[in-house]
Amino acid sequence: MDASTFFTTPNAERYLGSLCKHFGHKVPVTHQPSFGRIELPFGQCVLCADGNGLLLTVEAPDRPQLDQTAEVISSHLDRFAFRENPDLTWTVANGTKA
Known part of the structure; x- marks a missing residue:
């Protein structure tokens, strides 16, 4: 399952970097300019920054873990x-709110 949200901000790249750096001390993280991936034990988050803001997409095997992943990232x-x-x-891929 997956869910996504968009945070409109001029500081998207900075927040992406802060999240990746923070979680990188605890779990596997990939961080490149404008892109990041955080792999939590119960799900993962893909982050994409651009001039308009930060797109966050969480993925997990089931709804409880999806909600947990979204809550931790949020x-x-x-x-x-x-x-x-x-x-x-957060909007789940089937269109419902997380």
Whole structure:
């Protein structure tokens, strides 16, 4: 299963880097300019930054793990981007809200 959200921000690349650096101390992470992948034990997150913002896509084998992955990523982004107060709405691939 997968779900995605978009955070409109001029600081997308910085937040992508902060998330990858933070999680890189704990789990496998891939970080390249404008792209990152965080592999949590219960799911993974792919991050893509551009001039408009940050696209986050989480993947997991089932709905509880998908929700957990989205929550972990969201809570960390909330901390890193607290000045911008991200209000993320995750949409599951079938169109429902996570």
